[in-house]
Amino acid sequence: MATQYSIQGTTAKGIAASVERGVTEGELAPGDALPPVRRLADELGVSPGTVATAYKELRRRGLVVTRGRGGTVVAEAPSVASRRPPRVPPGLVDLATGLPDPAFLPVLRPPAEVRPVYGSHRAAPRLAALEERTRAWFARSGVPAERVTFAHGALDCIARLLSVELRPGDAVAVEDPGFHHVLDLVPALGLRTVAVPVDGEGMVPEAMRTALRAGVRAVVCTPRAQCPTGASFSPARRDELVSLLREYPEVLVVEDDYTVEFDGAPAPTLSAGGLERWAQVRTVSKRLGVDLRWAGVAGDPVTLARHDGRMVMTSGWVSHILQETVLALLCDPAVTRLVAAGEAAYTERRQALTGALAAHGIRASGESGMNVWVPVRDESAAVNGLRTHGWWVAAGARFRIDSPTAVRITTATLLPADAERLAADFAAVLGDAQATYGG
Secondary structure (H helix, E strand, O other): OOOOOOOOOHHHHHHHEEEHHHHHOOOOOOOEEEEOHHHHHHHHHHHHHHHOOOOOOOOHOOEEEEEEEHEEOOOOOOOOOOOOOOOOOOEEEEOOOOOOOOOHHOOOOOOOEEEEEEEEOOOOOOOHHHHHHHHHHHOOOOOOOEEEEEEOOOOHHHHHHHHHHOOOOOOOEEEEEOHHHHHHHHHHOEEEEEEEEEOOOHHHHHHHHHHHHOOOEEEEEEEOOOOOOOOOOOOHHOOOOHHHHHOOOOOOOEEOOOOOOOOOOOOOOOOHHOOOOEEEEEEEOOOOOOOOOOEEEEOOOHHHHHHHHHHHOOOOOOHHHHHHHHHHOOOHHHHHHHHHHHHHHHHHHHHHHHHHHHHOOOOOOOOOOOOOEOOOOOOHHHHHHHHHOEOEEHHHHHHOOOOOOEEEOOOOOOOOOHHHHHHHHHHHHHHHHHHHHHO
């Protein structure tokens, strides 16, 4: 048990706040054990029920977890501290960001003149021209686009959808391994995560069936370029998942299609499967610029109405300056060509690394997107070993719940000529680890 931090408080709220303060300030680290209920109650002079209530609230909010006889410990990624990556040591090639190559991002040109308007934009929150383009963008992929709305990026949209649809304690099925920000967001909203394993074709149907039977109220998934594995739905997998979800019409399905191309290339998607409650979120940050916090959203009428109703009460609308900037980029043929060149380069670079790793007998996945997922026995040994060769990759712990250990390598800026050197270094690192640890 951590002895450096003394929990204080005489009420359940005060005790919970004291623990949260310790986690926020770094006095209580992930994995640190909290005192047993009765011991802390004796120390604070309160009833065991008061401490138990505090611990229950901390569990609900994702700050701590209970491990049976192992007691209550600080969560590996407590909701007050997101799974932020460590700083990149100087002199290393950074392959841990998950971000696009700036060479394939256009220069952003916000409108030069913004005229003031009377009142607010709440009555007309979306630019008509951008709304029309967004409808066409979804429709070209077969996603119903009679109704669309806008949000401040994918996570903003997902958070709003879950918060208006679910109540604290409800369960959400998430991909495992999955996007680390989603894995942090769900418990931060007071919701429970139910891990659904992912293979090369997306969420595994049998695991999804188990999650649905267990009573999940929502599913958050990625139809293609799944982070961190690069998995994409196959037509057969999509059909199987749609068939399962139709048996649970009250479950909200949220798809984060964050890498869809602007030409709307068809791809298997749950949102085109005739589900009753659904939403698909599309963003432009990976294609047009990481500072463009805009998302287009298609969905069923109830889901979109609830989303927009909550937005009216908070931010009101997405900035029209931002909307005009996005619209101008989408209408620029030169930008379209640049995005297409980037997509071709990302495919070449990803395939170059998976091919080079395969030549060294190293299994990796990366069917689409900008990342490659490489299973390893010891994440720390792999990360630190590659560091000695000048590479910086992401340990898989940030992306996992129950799935096996691995590392994620971002290939967006990794030139094909360097892929073989990285693969050879990786093989040497794995060989050193096997010689050291056996197996």
